[in-house]
Amino acid sequence: MSVENKVEDFSTPIGVHVRNLSVVYETNQGQIPAVNHVDLDIAAGEITGIIGESGSGKSTLAMALMNSVSKPGRITNGSVIVDGIGDMLKISNERQRRVRGKQIGFVFQAAQNSLNPLSRIGHQVLDLGRSHQVGDLRSLLRHARDLLIRLGMDADRVLMSYQHELSGGMRQRVGIMFALVLDARVVILDESTTALDMLSQASVLEIVRELHQERGLTIVLITHDMGVVADLADRIVVMYGGELAEEGPTEDLLRQPQHPYTRGLIRAIPRISGNPDEAIALNGSPPDLQTFAQSGCLFYDRCPDRIAECQAGRPIYKEISDGKKVACYKVDRRD
Amino acid sequence: MALPASKLDPPVNQLVVSKSNPSFWTSSWRIIVKKPGRVIGFIIILLYIFMGLFGPMLYPKQLPIDPNAIYAPISWKYPLGTDFEGTSNLALVITGARYVLFAAFMAAIFTVVFGTVLGLVSGYFLGFSDSVIMRITDFILTIPSFPLLVVLSTVWNFGQPVAMGFVLGITGWGGLARAVRSQTLSLRERGFIEAARSLGLSPMHILMREILPNVGSYIAMNLLLTITGSIYAEVGLFFLGVVPFQVNNWGVMLNLAVFSAGAMSSAQALPYLLSPMLALLILTLGIVLFLDAVDEMFNPRLKEV
Amino acid sequence: MIEVENLTKVYSSKSGIFERQSVRAVRGISFHIPAGGAVSFIGESGCGKTTVGRILAGLESASEGVIRIGGQDVSRVSSKERQALFRTVQLIHQDPYQALNPARSVGQSLLDPLKVMAKTKRVGDSWIRDRANEVLTMVGLDPNSVIHKYPHMLSGGQRQRIVIARALTVEPHVLVADEAVSMIDVSLRLGVLRLLRNLREKLNIALLFITHDVAAARYVGRDGEVHVIYRGLILEKGETDDVIQHPQHPYTQALLSAVPVLKGLEIPGPDRYIPLKEMETREDVETGCLFVSRCPFARDICREKSPLLTGEGHEMACHFAQVRNVVAMPVVAD
CATH class of the missing domain: 3.40.50.300 (P-loop containing nucleotide triphosphate hydrolases)
Incomplete structure (x- = not known):
């Protein structure tokens, strides 16, 4: 069901480069480092999956990519360089606003409704166009319509609907339409399929996969579900307690996970084939305030392979082979 | 039926040690001292409570008059000046606090009790009781309470603050009942109420133990706000002079200052007019400052780990 | 069944x-x-x-x-x-945060149904306490560390375990x-x-x-x-x-x-x-x-x-x- 889109320049995908990024949350109990000195390259034209539990700082990182961390969070350090645009943290506010939506699209979690409940979807497309100074609103609306059809929906009905008239899966597709209607080159999906059931999730992911291939988008997929990234991403980044634990090409990482946390996450997925008893639950609970205070490896308390060294200090996140990075003393020692 | 628990959390078969949470008072104290504004509000409220309880005991039953110091200006001897008889305005404010505060407190209690109970019952049980209670509530809400008070005061003796409080309360609970009902309506759909029902807990238990704590902060805030509202209402009544002056209070002071002493035109009676106003102002300020802490005190979600 | x-x-x-x-x-x-x-x-x-x-x-x-x-x-x-x-027949809700009363501690939530059970069984307070510990242990939680906590202080997994423990109280x-x-x-x-x-x-x-x-x-x-x-x-x-x-x-x-x-x-x-x-x-x-x-x-x-x-x-x-x-x-x- 291919639909003719107007010809756009899909030639050069945009990459994002995060350098030494730190975000803290100011609370009564002191500062919580939600993102702690993170270095990350989001390769142009690839699907990068960022996986972490609640409290891993993955959503904060996503917001920081657009420099829209909300209070009481604050970016304290670092840079986010978007190809062809510059440092998101340094350019003017007006420029940032234009970049968001125009170059970088964001799809929110289905639960937090990012759509205005009081106006029709079509109106919201026009509002978006106006705030980005789109001259030809009619063609923008046509473009939105084509996208909605592309996403497998009854476009005319959807454009005339209010958000409450749409199901969760449909709302999520509308969210993707909004992220793409201004031809964003980078799309960030923050837990976009978490609240959906399996079938809606699979169809939304399928659509993301197809759009990625058609348009050469750079996609950042943020989730707590290893299955989602394992199915879709080209590259997986594992976050734990605001720091990166491991990253690598998807197949490599799944076949030979180096960090015990990654291993635990993969093992904790119940499967529909094979022996279900092979699935092993991950120990302990997600990082909390006390975790951040410790000087050693953040994963120490839950780690099945911990050694004495792990308590001494944070392991260094470094490249172990081409394209694979990991922060673990045990891995260091093996070399 | 001992069950080996999962490996990650080794079974601990001990009695529950009473390492309970800090008591309500301890945690409330901690919440109050967190911000200076709350402390100020708290002190002001304490001061007024003290004034209401012991104020009249500090002075002789008949306040001393001083014919040489009629409408005396503010001085060390008369920190708020004096009235038309040369009685200290400060003494008048202090001794006059009891009636005003007690009546307002009673009004707030009546409002909160009626409003909460009726709101909870109609919101939880719905059906017939809901229809009946809500029609009564609508009726109460449509009564303009101030004119009613004016009318009632002609037939009713408001010498007793309880009577005054009762009338203020009986006309004022409508809004609270509606608000509590709507909160109850949304709470009753929540999973934990359904769970309580399917666990076989009684409706009484569900209302008092499950729902009430969740509307607690709202009710407590309403209690304080009703106190200020009632104070204004009764002071207003006395000021208008529709209630016979049986006891000294702030409303009587205002009335006399404006209508007898001519404080609106003569500057010398100004302290007499301003001192009860100041008393009202400070109390309102104290309550507003303290409200900030109330939400946190009654809202467990805001309690610290 | x-x-x-x-x-x-x-x-x-x-x-x-x-x-x-x-x-x-x-x-x-x-x-x-x-x-x-x-x-x-x-x-x-x-x-x-x-x-x-x-x-x-x-x-x-x-x-x-x-x-x-x-x-x-x-x-x-x-x-x-x-x-x-x-x-x-006890229902375990989808959202454990909705299923637990935010204004009540874990202990309070468990004790209420247990009191009803104790009445029908004609047993005393010590049974209630033992049973509260038992159900918490059964769901893999340490009674001492959770019993005084409020739902918002627990992780999602812990909350769901509490919901299950509460369901178990009525056998x-x-x-x-x-x-x-x-x-x-x-x-x-x-x-x-x-x-x-x-x-x-x-x-x-x-x-x-x-x-x-x-x-x-x-x-x-x-x-x-x-x-x-x-x-x-x-x-x-x-x-x-x-x-x-x-x-x-x-x-x-x-x-x-x-x-x-x-x-x-x-x-x-x-x-x-x-x-x-x-x-x-x-x-x-x-x-x-x-x-x-x-x-x-x-x-x-x-x-x-x-x-x-x-x-x-x-x-x-x-x-x-x-x-x-x-x-x-x-x-x-x-």
Whole structure:
């Protein structure tokens, strides 16, 4: 069901480069480092999956990519360089606003409704166009319509609907339409399929996969579900307690996970084939305030392979082979 | 039926040690001292409570008059000046606090009790009781309470603050009942109420133990706000002079200052007019400052780990 | 333990002064769960599976059908007895944060139902305390560290364990777990699933597991049955692994296709098929197969005639039932 889109320049995908990024949350109990000195390259034209539990700082990182961390969070350090645009943290506010939506699209979690409940979807497309100074609103609306059809929906009905008239899966597709209607080159999906059931999730992911291939988008997929990234991403980044634990090409990482946390996450997925008893639950609970205070490896308390060294200090996140990075003393020692 | 628990959390078969949470008072104290504004509000409220309880005991039953110091200006001897008889305005404010505060407190209690109970019952049980209670509530809400008070005061003796409080309360609970009902309506759909029902807990238990704590902060805030509202209402009544002056209070002071002493035109009676106003102002300020802490005190979600 | 025959639920709502709209949420389904057994209902959101769970837990009443709990027909007993019967069926909500009173500590939430139990059992306070500790230990929590905490101080997994512990206080015979792990971090889900499985084995509690996640259903109820439900109707049912390995209904196949494939560890099944259309909820298509608008194999007969459940042991309602290979296969280790 291919639909003719107007010809756009899909030639050069945009990459994002995060350098030494730190975000803290100011609370009564002191500062919580939600993102702690993170270095990350989001390769142009690839699907990068960022996986972490609640409290891993993955959503904060996503917001920081657009420099829209909300209070009481604050970016304290670092840079986010978007190809062809510059440092998101340094350019003017007006420029940032234009970049968001125009170059970088964001799809929110289905639960937090990012759509205005009081106006029709079509109106919201026009509002978006106006705030980005789109001259030809009619063609923008046509473009939105084509996208909605592309996403497998009854476009005319959807454009005339209010958000409450749409199901969760449909709302999520509308969210993707909004992220793409201004031809964003980078799309960030923050837990976009978490609240959906399996079938809606699979169809939304399928659509993301197809759009990625058609348009050469750079996609950042943020989730707590290893299955989602394992199915879709080209590259997986594992976050734990605001720091990166491991990253690598998807197949490599799944076949030979180096960090015990990654291993635990993969093992904790119940499967529909094979022996279900092979699935092993991950120990302990997600990082909390006390975790951040410790000087050693953040994963120490839950780690099945911990050694004495792990308590001494944070392991260094470094490249172990081409394209694979990991922060673990045990891995260091093996070399 | 001992069950080996999962490996990650080794079974601990001990009695529950009473390492309970800090008591309500301890945690409330901690919440109050967190911000200076709350402390100020708290002190002001304490001061007024003290004034209401012991104020009249500090002075002789008949306040001393001083014919040489009629409408005396503010001085060390008369920190708020004096009235038309040369009685200290400060003494008048202090001794006059009891009636005003007690009546307002009673009004707030009546409002909160009626409003909460009726709101909870109609919101939880719905059906017939809901229809009946809500029609009564609508009726109460449509009564303009101030004119009613004016009318009632002609037939009713408001010498007793309880009577005054009762009338203020009986006309004022409508809004609270509606608000509590709507909160109850949304709470009753929540999973934990359904769970309580399917666990076989009684409706009484569900209302008092499950729902009430969740509307607690709202009710407590309403209690304080009703106190200020009632104070204004009764002071207003006395000021208008529709209630016979049986006891000294702030409303009587205002009335006399404006209508007898001519404080609106003569500057010398100004302290007499301003001192009860100041008393009202400070109390309102104290309550507003303290409200900030109330939400946190009654809202467990805001309690610290 | 629990038997259900021809369960039907019709919601009617006023859409105007004279008009009434009715929605058929459950369209006559039958099943039974033996003591300690497991039946999983699998389907999308809005397919009526939650309604089934709520009816069984006594939170809603059925429009039609017979429910027998422990052999007793709930419609033929006094309301007091009915309450007691439904108390043996406890619902585990999807969202543990909603299911726990935010204003009450874990201890308070557990003690209330225990006090009711203690009254009927004529036992004292020490029994209550021991039992509170016992149920908390049973769900894998340390009583000392959680009993004074409020729900907001716990993680999602811990909260769901508390909800399960609270359900255990009334010594239920059946647990209805309605999407019990879908709100929990994936990394913690397995722990809760294993707990449910343990409860079946150790306490002989029957489990009605309602989910959209086939893998979770398989984990807790591999020895039980799977019922695939679509718009209130069972489309396919049978033993768990039989349905998963040999799915015959296109809808079951779509659900199984939706399970993410772990790249590098698995290869997708050759017939993997994900329908991009959303479920039709409008009532105007009533004749023929309910799945017809999303079915890739639909032919004319599917629009005209409703298929009936057929088969022995493994039943399906499809005119063109056929085993297709949609489940991802593990890559042979190299």
